[in-house]
Amino acid sequence: MEAKRLPLAPAVGGAALLLVVPFILPDWMKFIVTLAMAKFVAVLAVALFLRANLVTFGHAMFYAVGAYAVGFSVKWFRIDDMVVLLLLGALLGAGAAALIGLVMARYREVFFAMLNLAFSMMLYGVLLKLYWLTGGTDGLGVGRPTFLGYAPPREYLRDFLYYTTLGVAGIVIYVVHRFLASPLGFYLRALADNEIRIEYSGESVRRVLYVTYIVAGALGAVAGVLTAFTVGHIVPEYSFWIQSGDFVFVALLGGYGSVVGPLIGSIAFEFIRTYASKYFPNEWQMTLGIIMLAIILFRPGGLWAIYEALAARVGRRPSEGRRA
Amino acid sequence: MRQLTTIAMDGTVFAAILFLISVGLTLVFGVLRILNVAHGGLYAFGAFTATTLAMRLLDLGANPYFTYLMLLVAPVIVGVIAGPLIERVFLQRVYGRAEAIQLLLTFSIFLILDDLIKLIWGTKPLFVSAPYTLLGEFSLSGIRYSWYQVVLIAVAILFGGALVWAVRGTRIGKIAVSVINDREISQAIGINVNRVYMGSFTLGAFCAALGGALIAPTIAVAPGFAVDATVLAFAVIAIGGMGNLEGAALGALIVGLLRAMAVHLFPEADLVVIYLAMIVVLVIRPQGLFGQVELRRI
Numbered sequence: 001m002e003a004k005r006l007p008l009a010p011a012v013g014g015a016a017l018l019l020v021v022p023f024i025l026p027d028w029m030k031f032i033v034t035l036a037m038a039k040f041v042a043v044l045a046v047a048l049f050l051r052a053n054l055v056t057f058g059h060a061m062f063y064a065v066g067a068y069a070v071g072f073s074v075k076w077f078r079i080d081d082m083v084v085l086l087l088l089g090a091l092l093g094a095g096a097a098a099l100i101g102l103v104m105a106r107y108r109e110v111f112f113a114m115l116n117l118a119f120s121m122m123l124y125g126v127l128l129k130l131y132w133l134t135g136g137t138d139g140l141g142v143g144r145p146t147f148l149g150y151a152p153p154r155e156y157l158r159d160f161l162y163y164t165t166l167g168v169a170g171i172v173i174y175v176v177h178r179f180l181a182s183p184l185g186f187y188l189r190a191l192a193d194n195e196i197r198i199e200y201s202g203e204s205v206r207r208v209l210y211v212t213y214i215v216a217g218a219l220g221a222v223a224g225v226l227t228a229f230t231v232g233h234i235v236p237e238y239s240f241w242i243q244s245g246d247f248v249f250v251a252l253l254g255g256y257g258s259v260v261g262p263l264i265g266s267i268a269f270e271f272i273r274t275y276a277s278k279y280f281p282n283e284w285q286m287t288l289g290i291i292m293l294a295i296i297l298f299r300p301g302g303l304w305a306i307y308e309a310l311a312a313r314v315g316r317r318p319s320e321g322r323r324a
Numbered sequence: 325m326r327q328l329t330t331i332a333m334d335g336t337v338f339a340a341i342l343f344l345i346s347v348g349l350t351l352v353f354g355v356l357r358i359l360n361v362a363h364g365g366l367y368a369f370g371a372f373t374a375t376t377l378a379m380r381l382l383d384l385g386a387n388p389y390f391t392y393l394m395l396l397v398a399p400v401i402v403g404v405i406a407g408p409l410i411e412r413v414f415l416q417r418v419y420g421r422a423e424a425i426q427l428l429l430t431f432s433i434f435l436i437l438d439d440l441i442k443l444i445w446g447t448k449p450l451f452v453s454a455p456y457t458l459l460g461e462f463s464l465s466g467i468r469y470s471w472y473q474v475v476l477i478a479v480a481i482l483f484g485g486a487l488v489w490a491v492r493g494t495r496i497g498k499i500a501v502s503v504i505n506d507r508e509i510s511q512a513i514g515i516n517v518n519r520v521y522m523g524s525f526t527l528g529a530f531c532a533a534l535g536g537a538l539i540a541p542t543i544a545v546a547p548g549f550a551v552d553a554t555v556l557a558f559a560v561i562a563i564g565g566m567g568n569l570e571g572a573a574l575g576a577l578i579v580g581l582l583r584a585m586a587v588h589l590f591p592e593a594d595l596v597v598i599y600l601a602m603i604v605v606l607v608i609r610p611q612g613l614f615g616q617v618e619l620r621r622i
Contacts, residue, residue, distance in 0.1 A: 057431075109423045115602075118599040125596045241551060282447075289433065296432070
């Protein structure tokens with residue numbers, strides 16, 4: 001199998017575009033793009049599972065682990081440094097995943113999907129009911145973060161958050177790209193085709209899934225930390241099934257076959273949601289459902305596949321002309 | 325003692341409804357090998373349709389006893405319309421495709437159904453209590469219960485029995501079992517597999533809607549209770565063993581009683597207890613209590 005290169009031209013163009021966004025977009029759009037990039041990190045984790053033909057309806061639990069790690073640190077220990085909390089969140093997410101993964105690495109198919117759902121809804125129930133600890137439905141405020149001890153003035157906070165999130169997203173793209181290019185990453189893809197042959201070749205399927213689960217848990221928690229600071233407020237809904245469903249939807253929308261697809265999907269999703277909740281708030285889920293149906297039935301590769309098909313058509317024409 | 329009776333009674337009633345929903349889910353999974361996430365949506369549709377029909381009927385000044393008829397008519401309507409529609413138009417296209425795709429397809433149908441309910445019936449809770457109050461009450465160790473609750477339990481037992489007989493004792497049931505065991509061989513010996521798929525899915529949809537219709541008189545029907553139904557029904561069949569009818573009955577009883585116990589003894593933990601039970605069972609016996617170990621395919 002040939003390892004896919006990151007397509008250079010669009011990647012550089014996209015990165016350049018994202019770098020200048022804060023200068024050209026109004027504040028509210030900056031906020032949306034920040035949020036989209038933060039959630040993208042969790043979507044990437046869900047996309048990892050989808051590659052192995054595994055769906056999780058509960059990945060939001062790690063998202064909540066990250067967010068509440070921020071909430072509790074700010075509330076009890078007065079730690080509000082972005083970098084420290086990103087590391088702490090990733091560690092807690094990986095730790096939680098290492099525990100739950102012991103169970104989860106044994107399951108596939110619907111059991112994997114629904115057990116994840118069960119764990120995340122248990123966390124949701126706990127966050128909801130322990131109101132003296134978590135504030136219940138009111139949630140927790142997290143205040144303004146510092147960046148390695150530096151507290152940016154209020155008017156630049158949005159930009160700091162934006163670039164931090166962009167930086168983290170960039171690092172995560174690189175890490176996941178490397179992970180997928182590693183032997184383990186290839187085994188992960190093979191998991192969708194044939195488990196037994198993986199074991200014939202001397203690798204333990206359970207180990208592949210376990211390591212992936214830990215990586216995915218850390219990514220989910222990092223997304224939670226970023227979102228918590230971007231929004232400034234955390235509620236038990238971070239762990240709710242709708243949030244998990246959104247992650248799966250975005251992965252499908254962007255196309256889980258690539259690392260960049262989920263990013264495009266994530267940004268598209270946040271904008272669709274902003275407009276949808278304004279113009280037809282009651283049909284929001286239905287809109288999602290219909291788009292998802294259309295993708296599954298007609299364009300399983302998502303937005304990224306549509307882009308690739310277009311790029312191929314544009315790129316092919318001149319070369320064919322030359323040959324003729 | 326008094327609390328014990330309450331828990332037993334509440335738990336059994338809840339188990340009866342849960343059984344009706346889960347038996348549909350387990351049936352669909354058994355035949356189609358697809359977990360229908362939209363099952364909870366069909367359950368909610370049953371509840372709303374039954375409530376509306378019953379309310380219309382009472383508005384027209386009909387004899388309130390006719391509302392019972394509506395509780396049975398509504399699930400038939402939902403099953404006959406939604407069943408073939410969902411199976412033929414959508415599910416049929418993903419047979420044989422990746423498990424993840426099948427799950428996501430039913431998930432998107434679930435999302436659509438959930439909003440469709442809000443579009444059709446609005447977000448205000450609906451309430452029709454005639455079937456519940458008409459039968460009167462009786463008291464058991466000092467606490468009053470409605471006879472309707474006893475009827476629910478009876479219906480669940482009868483329905484379950486009928487289903488087991490239909491699968492084991494009739495020609496159609498045996499055909500279904502053969503499709504469950506081997507789709508290709510069944511096709512080769514002349515069974516119309518597509519019809520079995522459509523029939524099973526329709527019956528499954530009917531079961532979900534029946535559960536919804538029967539519980540409707542005891543609660544205020546409001547949007548948003550579809551998810552719980554899907555998750556609980558999954559917990560039930562996961563505990564009992566996926567695709568197993570007796571397993572659904574035992575699972576429903578376990579989940580129903582646990583839920584009632586949690587509601588009365590530690591109300592903070594009502595949902596947590598059920599998820600915990602499901603996790604414990606799956607960790608100890610991944611195939612469920614009645615399930616068979618599946619061989620891995622090469």
